[in-house]
Amino acid sequence: KAGVTQTPRYLIKTRGQQVTLSCSPISGHRSVSWYQQTPGQGLQFLFEYFSETQRNKGNFPGRFSGRQFSNSRSEMNVSTLELGDSALYLCASSLETALGAFFGQGTRLTVV
């Protein structure tokens, strides 16, 4: 079956712009979570959605937001981009928490 699909794979944006990233989970998975990966901070949790509800949120400013649709696809949005938002953004889907997470290939965001 198809894995987790993230689009686009690469993005270049200018400071102050906003960006929307998309994630399609594995079929049947209703939990989608987002992570930011940078060389300095490693992998950090952004938020998790289950059946269109945000269940958990990491320690990121309000410029980072997300949503989940009825088909479990998820989007995350970053407004007023800063240079420090340059990172690899990873999406993971799960059937149940105890059964593990499966990751997409990520979206590489570069802010210039």
Next chain:
Amino acid sequence: KQEVTQIPAALSVPEGENLVLNCSFTDSAIYNLQWFRQDPGKGLTSLLLIQSSQREQTSGRLNASLDKSSGRSTLYIAASQPGDSANYLCAVTGFQKLVFGTGTRLLVSP
């Protein structure tokens, strides 16, 4: 607050060696522990998942153990190959989120 540490940060070995990667965590209240590998610029590939009630899991040349009481996990790689070169990450699952270690960068030389 859960903290995950991986030792060593980097490891370089010749092909054929058996090796052990270590992961420790501070809070034993976890659902599971996963080991991932990440190739440069790519996403995470799940290698092994150990649920909190289990002690170990095996897949091919990989074996992972979990000792919740001591907050430790090890990933054993047998007969290493150049294709095993990657960054290896362990992550523990808490309340609807994974907490990752900083990774062990493995280089296996031919």
